[in-house]
Structures are given as structure tokens and as C-alpha cells.
Amino acid sequence: MHSFxxxxxxxxxxxxxxxxxxxxxxxxIVIGVASVIAVVSVVQGLxxxxxxxxxxxxxxxxxxxxxxxxxxxxxxxIAKITLQDYQDIKERINDIDAITPIVTGFGKxxxxxxxxxxxxxxxxxxxxxxxxxxxxxMSEGRFLTFSDEKKRRRVAVIGQSLITTLxxxxxxxxxxxxxxxxxxxxIGVTESKGExxxxxxxxxxxxxxxxxxxxxxxxxSFQMDIQLSLTNLDSLTPVQKRISNILRTNHxxxxxxxxxxxxxxxxxxxxxxxxxxxxxTIVLGGIVSISLLVGGIGIMNIMLVSVTExxxxxxxxxxxxxKRHHILLQFLIESxxxxxxxxxxxxxxxxxxxxxxxxxxxxxPAANVPLWAIAVAFGFSAAIGVLFGIIPAAKAANLKxxxxxxxx
Amino acid sequence: MSLIExxxxxxxxxxxxxxVKALDDVSLSIAANEFIGFIGASGxxxxxxxxxxxxxxxxxxxxxxxxxxDVAQLPESRLAEIRNKEIGFIFQSFNLLPRASAxxxxxxxxxxxxxxxxxxxxxxxxxxxxxxxxxxxxxxPNELSGGQRQRVAIARALVTRPSILLADEPTGNLDSQxxxxxxxxxxxxxxxxxxIIMVTHEPEIAAHCLRTVTMKDxxxxxxxxx
Numbered sequence: 001m002h003s004f005x006x007x008x009x010x011x012x013x014x015x016x017x018x019x020x021x022x023x024x025x026x027x028x029i030v031i032g033v034a035s036v037i038a039v040v041s042v043v044q045g046l047x048x049x050x051x052x053x054x055x056x057x058x059x060x061x062x063x064x065x066x067x068x069x070x071x072x073x074x075x076x077x078i079a080k081i082t083l084q085d086y087q088d089i090k091e092r093i094n095d096i097d098a099i100t101p102i103v104t105g106f107g108k109x110x111x112x113x114x115x116x117x118x119x120x121x122x123x124x125x126x127x128x129x130x131x132x133x134x135x136x137x138m139s140e141g142r143f144l145t146f147s148d149e150k151k152r153r154r155v156a157v158i159g160q161s162l163i164t165t166l167x168x169x170x171x172x173x174x175x176x177x178x179x180x181x182x183x184x185x186x187i188g189v190t191e192s193k194g195e196x197x198x199x200x201x202x203x204x205x206x207x208x209x210x211x212x213x214x215x216x217x218x219x220x221s222f223q224m225d226i227q228l229s230l231t232n233l234d235s236l237t238p239v240q241k242r243i244s245n246i247l248r249t250n251h252x253x254x255x256x257x258x259x260x261x262x263x264x265x266x267x268x269x270x271x272x273x274x275x276x277x278x279x280x281t282i283v284l285g286g287i288v289s290i291s292l293l294v295g296g297i298g299i300m301n302i303m304l305v306s307v308t309e310x311x312x313x314x315x316x317x318x319x320x321x322x323k324r325h326h327i328l329l330q331f332l333i334e335s336x337x338x339x340x341x342x343x344x345x346x347x348x349x350x351x352x353x354x355x356x357x358x359x360x361x362x363x364x365p366a367a368n369v370p371l372w373a374i375a376v377a378f379g380f381s382a383a384i385g386v387l388f389g390i391i392p393a394a395k396a397a398n399l400k401x402x403x404x405x406x407x408x
Numbered sequence: 409m410s411l412i413e414x415x416x417x418x419x420x421x422x423x424x425x426x427x428v429k430a431l432d433d434v435s436l437s438i439a440a441n442e443f444i445g446f447i448g449a450s451g452x453x454x455x456x457x458x459x460x461x462x463x464x465x466x467x468x469x470x471x472x473x474x475x476x477x478d479v480a481q482l483p484e485s486r487l488a489e490i491r492n493k494e495i496g497f498i499f500q501s502f503n504l505l506p507r508a509s510a511x512x513x514x515x516x517x518x519x520x521x522x523x524x525x526x527x528x529x530x531x532x533x534x535x536x537x538x539x540x541x542x543x544x545x546x547x548x549p550n551e552l553s554g555g556q557r558q559r560v561a562i563a564r565a566l567v568t569r570p571s572i573l574l575a576d577e578p579t580g581n582l583d584s585q586x587x588x589x590x591x592x593x594x595x596x597x598x599x600x601x602x603x604i605i606m607v608t609h610e611p612e613i614a615a616h617c618l619r620t621v622t623m624k625d626x627x628x629x630x631x632x633x634x
Contacts, residue, residue: 013507017507321521324488
């Protein structure tokens with residue numbers, strides 16, 4: 001124990017004796033750890049904000065969307081959810097609290113025009129239920145109603161961003177804009193939803209489902225998603241099963257054919273997002289870990305130099321009774337202290353960088369450093385110290401006392 | 409039984425396809441409290457002798473009994489223990505740790521014994537007092553004169569209370585006045601009962617020894633008591 005303390009003291013002493021060299025050596029680890037922490041903190045901040053986004057979508061919500069299996073897609077087939085599917089689900093399933101079709105405009109129907117300003121926006125045809133299923137709030141005016149839907153009114157609810165991009169008056173209720181070449185009256189503005197993955201969630205425009213149908217025309221079929229909320233959470237699985245049966249029958253799928261649609265709960269949607277974020281974290285983290293490896297090699301290099309420089313000292317210590325493990329420990333502690341020190345500074349700098357990056361990118365969520373990332377960075381730098389310190393330390397410990405003493 | 413018993417010790421080095429016999433069949437015994445000097449020209453084998461006596465090197469052949477144990481073929485970790493407990497080294501070039509103070513240098517061997525800091529300090533100060541250097545305990549080696557450095561080295565050798573003090577040209581780097589002082593110290597230690605083995609090529613140093621062994625070509629040429 002006493003010899004351990006002494007090894008530690010002597011390691012610190014020799015790090016301090018070569019202050020500038022030690023600093024340069026740790027710089028590799030500092031940069032490595034800092035970039036790992038910065039990347040992880042930014043990506044995790046993003047994930048945190050996406051998770052809170054999904055909390056708006058209640059846990060009793062189901063989303064039905066078309067999904068073309070890869071094999072079918074290669075044959076040029078594209079799966080679709082049809083109007084018939086929507087009507088069948090709506091009429092034949094009992095436990096539905098609210099159901100809403102979601103049709104996204106395409107081609108010309110994405111163009112929104114006010115005066116001379118034209119903006120390509122996310123035009124969505126839906127009904128009054130959309131607001132409750134998605135926990136959407138209004139900042140002004142009203143959302144689409146049942147009667148808008150029934151009377152196929154040319155009314156639109158717009159997102160915050162369109163006010164600025166189309167140069168609309170600050171309170172745009174009652175203004176007329178053109179969507180896909182037809183005139184629409186603005187009846188409401190939604191509350192801001194921010195950005196996800198840098199995509200503006202407020203560049204959006206809602207019009208009644210029946211209206212978008214007439215814009216698209218009866219002939220051409222369109223891509224549709226269905227969202228529905230259930231009266232009772234217990235019926236989640238049976239409802240999923242029944243929807244699946246209806247869709248399989250409607251799409252004429254033989255028993256061996258895979259589903260050409262997906263029925264997902266909010267939880268499933270979130271976990272698919274989370275798994276994307278996790279892969280991003282791993283890939284980016286992996287790339288920046290290479291700099292940690294480089295830092296480790298830097299430490300090994302300087303430790304080897306240090307062993308050579310101190311060959312004579314090692315010889316003296318051995319002559320007066322140092323055993324192999326005394327010398328090994330001393331050099332190992334030295335390299336671990338070097339890399340841990342670098343890790344510590346790296347964590348601080350990385351956190352600073354992450355916060356800075358999150359702060360200067362507008363609408364970006366705040367950086368969030370999970371405790372595990374700190375633990376991993378710390379453990380990793382200690383491991384690097386051991387891994388890259390062991391070879392120089394073993395070299396020192398294995399020196400023959402007689403050769404080490406004679407070394408000039 | 410004598411303190412040191414060498415029987416048929418040989419040390420061979422291979423250089424290319426030639427075998428150099430640095431020590432060739434040396435048998436010798438040294439009793440406790442002897443003051444013995446190995447003399448001879450360079451290459452005579454006296455340094456190899458020193459290394460083997462100090463357990464820094466193992467002989468190729470032969471047996472070496474130190475305090476009754478055969479140390480000739482012990483593994484390195486056991487040799488480290490023996491160097492720590494039984495032998496005190498004094499080198500020509502002092503061989504102090506440059507970044508450690510005089511006191512820390514003297515405490516160093518005790519670390520490997522696992523002594524606590526307080527014990528190490530007490531013993532080290534005691535040893536420094538013995539060589540008359542307790543007032544300069546906190547100086548670094550490069551702040552000390554040659555003679556003072558060698559005193560620190562002697563204190564370091566004494567602090568473990570070794571069976572033998574092994575000095576390799578201890579005055580080789582010192583001026584004549586300091587040499588006298590250091591040799592006086594050795595005489596005094598010998599009087600106190602310390603066994604001292606010294607390697608030198610200077611006749612006036614060898615004159616202090618009560619027994620001189622003259623080496624030549626790896627063999628003992630002469631072994632005379634004063």
C-alpha cells in the first residue's frame with residue numbers, strides 16, 4: 001500500500017517535471033474525449049426533444065400507413081391506403097374515439113401563394129379530429145370543423161412559418177391565399193412546434209379532407225395515412241388485429257403475402273425514431289473515438305521516450321531493491337494519470353462545445369450530456385492509459401538492473 | 409560459516425562466436441566485519457565480481473552462499489529482495505535519483521520494504537546523521553557537492569542495515585580532500601562492525617582495506633591480509 005502511494009507520488013512528480021510535454025501528450029486525449037462528449041450531447045439533446053414531441057401523441061393512438069415491402073418495391077408496385085380502407089375502418093370498428101385521414105399534397109398541390117410570394121409547403125388534407133389526436137393547439141382562429149369537411153369548404157389553417165414566408169399580415173385570419181391554384185380563406189394559425197432534424201414543423205397548411213380530394217380529383221389515387229385514437233387502451237391489440245384483417249381483405253393479400261401496411265402505436269413510432277438516433281450516436285461516436293485511439297498512441301509514444309530517458313533511474317531503483325511490479329506500477333500510474341487528466345478536461349470542453357453548438361443553431365434543443373457518456377468517456381480514457389501504458393511500463397519493468405545501471 | 413562463500417564461480421559472455429570468461433573459477437570466502445578490497449586493471453573481472461556479489465547479475469557456473477543461502481540461481485524477484493535487505497550499494501557516479509531530495513533518496517529503499525512514511529523518515533534522518541548530512545536533507549542532488557552526494561549515497565546504502573556494504577570505486581569522482589573524508593567514514597563504519605567490500609584501482613584507497621584481492625583475467629592472482 002505504501003509503495004502504491006509512493007508510485008502515485010512519483011508518477012505525479014515526473015508528470016510535473018515535464019509539464020509542457022505532459023500537456024501536449026494529454027492534448028490528444030482531451031480532443032478525443034471532447035469531441036465524443038460534444039457529439040453525444042448534441043445528438044442526445046435532439047433525441048430528448050423528439051421524445052417530448054412524441055409525448056403529444058397519446059399512447060392510445062394508432063397510425064396506419066402504407067408500407068411497401070422491399071421485394072414488391074423492386075417489382076415497381078407501391079402500396080397504398082385507399083379511401084375505401086379509411087371508410088371501412090371508420091364504419092366497422094367500434095372502439096374508435098376519433099379517426100382522422102391524413103393526405104399529404106403532392107405536385108402542384110404543395111404550392112401556396114399569397115400575392116406574388118410562392119412557398120412550397122406541407123399541405124395536409126384532414127378533418128377536425130386531427131387536432132385532438134395530435135394534441136395540436138391554436139394560437140389564433142379555429143381549426144377545421146365537421147361542417148368544413150361536409151361542405152367541402154375552401155378554408156385553410158396555417159403554421160406559424162407561413163406568415164413570414166408568404167409576407168402575410170401579422171393577424172392573417174380572413175386573408176385569401178392560393179393552394180394548388182385554388183383560393184382558400186385562412187381561418188386559423190397553429191401554435192409553433194419548432195424543428196425536428198432541422199426540418200421546420202411550422203411550414204404546414206391544413207385543409208379539409210374532402211377539399212383536398214376534390215383538388216386531387218377522383219381519378220388519380222393518392223397516398224393516405226390514417227390516425228385513430230381508441231376509447232379504451234385495452235382494445236389496442238384486438239383493434240390492431242381487426243384493422244389488419246380489413247386491410248388484407250381490401251388489398252387482396254394471399255395468406256403468405258406480407259402486410260403492405262404498418263399499424264404503429266405512438267410508442268412504436270417513438271422507438272423507431274430512438275433507434276435511428278441511437279445509430280447516429282454510435283456511428284458518430286465511433287468516428288470520433290478514432291481520435292481517442294490516436295491520443296492513446298501519443299501517450300504510448302511519450303511513455304516509451306520517458307522509459308528510455310529514465311533507464312538509469314530504473315536501474316538505481318532496481319539496485320536498491322525495487323521489484324518488477326514497483327516499476328511497472330509507477331509507469332502505469334503515470335500513463336493512467338495522464339489520460340484520466342486528459343479525459344477530465346475533455347469532458348468539460350466537450351460539454352462546453354456541445355452547449356455552444358446547441359446555443360448558436362437556432363431552434364436547436366439544448367445539449368444534454370447523459371451520465372453514461374461521462375462514465376464511458378472517463379472509463380475509456382482510463383482504459384487507454386492502461387492499454388497504451390502497459391507496453392512502456394513492461395519495457396521498464398523488464399530491464400535488467402545491470403544493463404539499466406550501465407545505460408548512459 | 410562465513411558471511412559470503414563463493415565456490416567455483418564463473419561468468420561467461422558470448423561475443424560473436426567467442427566466449428569471454430569474465431570470471432574463471434573463483435572461490436573465495438568473506439567473513440563478517442571484513443574490509444576487503446578488490447584491485448586489478450580494467451578488464452580483470454573485478455567489476456563482474458562486484459555485480460555478482462551485489463546480486464545484480466547471476467554467475468554462469470558455481471555457487472554463491474550469502475548468509476547461508478545459495479543466491480546464484482534465484483529468480484529476479486528474490487534477488488531484488490536480497491539487494492534490498494542484505495546489500496548496500498555505493499557507486500562511483502553516486503547514482504542518486506535526480507528529482508528527489510537527499511532525504512527522499514535515502515528513504516527510497518525503505519519504500520520497497522513497505523514501511524510507513526513516518527518510519528521511513530525516522531530511519532532516513534538517522535542514516536543522514538551518521539554521515540553528517542542531516543542539515544542538508546531537503547536539498548536536491550544537484551545542489552550538493554560531490555562529497556556530499558556520496559555521503560547521501562552512503563546513507564542510502566546504510567539505511568536498510570545491510571549485511572554488506574558494496575562500494576564500486578566510491579572515490580573515483582572525488583578530489584583528494586573529499587576522498588580522505590569519505591575513506592575516514594568507511595574506516596569508522598568498519599570499526600562499528602560493518603562488512604565492507606570495495607572495488608578500486610587506486611593503491612592509496614586499497615591501503616585502507618585490511619584484505620586485498622588482486623584480480624587478473626578473471627582469476628584471483630593474490631589474496632593478502634594486511
